[in-house]
C-alpha cells in the first residue's frame with residue numbers, strides 16, 4: 133500500500149477484537165518507533181508494552197481510553213534525556229521530548245496500519261495518574277497511549293471530515 137493509501141486507510145479504532153496481536157507484529161511496530169528521528173538523535177523515547185491481563189487491568193483503573201485493546205503502547209519520554217532549548221541556546225525553554233514521542237508514535241501507528249491492525253491515539257487521561265499506577269520512574273513522562281489490535285467486526289470507520297486544504301495552508 134502506498135503511504136497516501138495508508139493515510140487514507142487509517143482511522144481511530146475504538147472497538148477491538150480480543151484476539152492477541154502476534155509478537156512478530158509487535159516487534160515490527162516497535163522497530164518502526166526505534167528508528168524514528170528525534171531531536172539531536174537523543175532518543176529519549178520509552179515505550180511500555182501493556183499486554184498482560186494484569187497490566188491492562190491496572191491501566192484500566194485510571195483510564196477508559198484503552199477500549200479493550202489487546203496491546204496498549206504507553207509512549208513516554210525520559211525528561212532527563214530529551215533535547216532542551218534553553219535561554220542560553222535559543223533564548224527560550226523548550227523540551228523536545230513530547231515531539232520526539234509523537235514522531236515515534238506516528239511511525240508505530242502507520243506500521244501497525246500496514247500490518248492490518250487498528251490503532252487509537254489517546255491523550256484524554258490524567259498522565260500523573262497513569263504514571264503513578266503503572267509505577268513508572270520519576271524521570272519518565274507519559275505522552276500518550278497507542279491502543280493496538282485487530283478492529284472488531286463491528287468497528288466503523290468514523291474518519292471524520294477534514295477541513296479544506298485552503299483552511300490549513302497559508303502561503304507567505
Ligand SMILES: Cc1cc2nc3c(=O)[nH]c(=O)nc-3n(C[C@H](O)[C@H](O)[C@H](O)COP(=O)(O)O)c2cc1C
Pocket residue numbers: 142143144145146197252253254255256257290291292
Ligand atoms: C493528540 C490526540 C489525542 C487524542 N485523544 C483521544 C482520546 O483520548 N480518546 C479518543 O477516543 N480519541 C482520541 N484521539 C483520536 C481523535 O479523536 C481522532 O484521531 C480524530 O477524531 C480523527 O478521526 P480519525 O483518527 O478516525 O481519522 C486523539 C487523537 C490525537 C491526535
